[in-house]
Amino acid sequence: MTRFPLGLTLLLGFLTLLGAASLALSFGSVAVPVGQVWRILLHWAAPGLVEVDWTPVRATIIRESRLPRVVLAVLVGAALALAGAVAQVVTRNPLADPYLLGVNSGAGFFVAVVLVLGIGAGVLGAATVPIAAFLGALVALLLVLTVAGRFGSVTALVLGGLGVAQIFGAGILMVIFLAAKGDQAKQVLFWLSGGLGDARWESMVVPGVVLVLALAAGMAVGRWLNLLSAGDDGAAALGVDPKKLRLLALIGVALLAGTSVTVAGGIAFVGLIIPQAAAFLVGADARRLLPVAALLGGVFLVAADLLARVVIAPLEIPVGAVTSSVGGVVFLVMLYRRRGRAA
Template identity: 45%
Template sequence: MAAVADEARAAREPRPVPVAVALSVALLAALVASVCLGSSRVPPGDVWSAVVRGVTGEAPVPGTHDLIVWRLRVPRALLAAVVGAGLGLVGTAAQALVRNPLADPYLLGISSGASLGAVAAIVLGAGTGGLFGLGLPAAAFAGALASFALVWTLARRGGGFSPLRLVLAGVGIGQFLSGFTHYLVLQAGDDQQTRGVLFWLMGSLGGAEWSALAVPAAAVALGLAALLARARALDAMLMGDETAAGLGVDVPRLRREMFVVTSVLTGVLVSVSGAIGFVGLMVPHVCRLVVGGAHRRLLPVAALFGAVLLVVVDLVARTALPDQELPVGVVTALVGAPTLLYLLDRRLERD
């Protein structure tokens, strides 16, 4: 009987390897579709030839799609995958950090700081390479770090620390910084500048270049490694601070570490893609339904699913309307808002 029970329990346990393999195949298919489709369609064979020539350093062949594929579409598709993977990781960590299944990376106010930095660079630093001579991504990253420092200071005020204080500080600082951002939008000097600001605030991958891939890719890889190293502690955190402490977890230290990881990673991602919401909210919930809540299984699957999701969303944003590109954040909001309402409805039913 014991052996039968063990077999039944093993059969019920989520199997992350087949899921990861399926998501990897889906990601490859999504990347190929993203490069092939657009204002001009490129056959898969031409895509492969252009990628081979780009990797080997051969000169583009005149009269082919080499420049479109290698310089525009491939870096954009890869950046979408990297940003989607990072948002999936940050969403998973944030929900464990504040023990709230409705939390997402932007709950802590970091994206508001990054957006303020980017908008300031566009509005105040036009023609000078960015605010105070910084490039646009650097200005956004600086804004994210400043917001992180302010939220952390307020959350630690009085020597104590609680998830509720952290969330309230993040929401308050986020709204405060958003007010400055809206003021700067009103100061935009011309219509083109205003459109650029609004497009950034709604999320965009249109500025993807090969040079923009290294930093976010490295940040996502290091973030995944850091989160996997603390996977068991994150599992314990979901059971409450007292239970986690009883299991030997240094709760204050873990929370500091996770807050730093999620804040820095969010700042890096926002600096290259703008504010893309709802991905960090949706991805962890969908992945928990498939592989369970153990973070050692959940984190890699969340990264893969986030990558697939954002590559597909970016493809839809580029091709949904003729001769017009939608901001990525608009598409994620159209999908994410109903998801949020569904999750709220389920939560109210349980309560």
């Protein structure tokens, strides 16, 4: 059931994103007033338009440190929320989430193999790690669906995802302890905790392109995705090949999650809680759900990263710890609400 107009929801979401981004750019070890933050950015975009009343150090902090981090948070949050929304639509399961389905662990394991063991490294140049993350995410997702698909229940999906995540998690630990040298262990542990502190402009190209293409594709086939809610027989009767559509959609989920893991590590539960919030606001129609979920995902991760930076400042906690704290509670509540249903 549609609850709010799509245009109004997107507008309010965008304004909320601007507010969250303003705070994220303002707060830090060096506090910069919000008004000055936007004057710095405006001067950067159009030199001479505003009077310079800030030091070069502040300008460097905003442009080279905090702004890339905020942009990366938007891209990763939107990608993970979009991946979760698509997974929930095509599996007809509100608990489907890249993290719970073992996708993050699969991507992290393949990345660890490339970074530590060097298998495949250098074959595709800079694209080696993103491709490894995508392949790991896809393998994990297919394993879970192969096992859980035989039972067709929420319990089987969650337990299958946890099992696959444990297997790949054990693989990551074995790679670290048996083969890691120098800073390799630190690099791999980055993916386990999740973080945005290493944000760089050049690292955003692939996630940005994948997000735009995935969102455009999801919107284009949104009407067909909606037909899956009628079940495979119903969708087939309406002219849709459900198995092919589901496979293509889940490949998109793996691609979104894999590229996100590559640049930000294993950030959990964004794909679980944000699509639920989006569905509450605009309903379950994929053509409305997907853009709202992507926007809210960006807002959520920007806010979570800000909290991670300031809650025990000057120390910084991994943003994955913040999202897991919130998402874990939501996950338990969702399981509790489903306690009386057949699994």
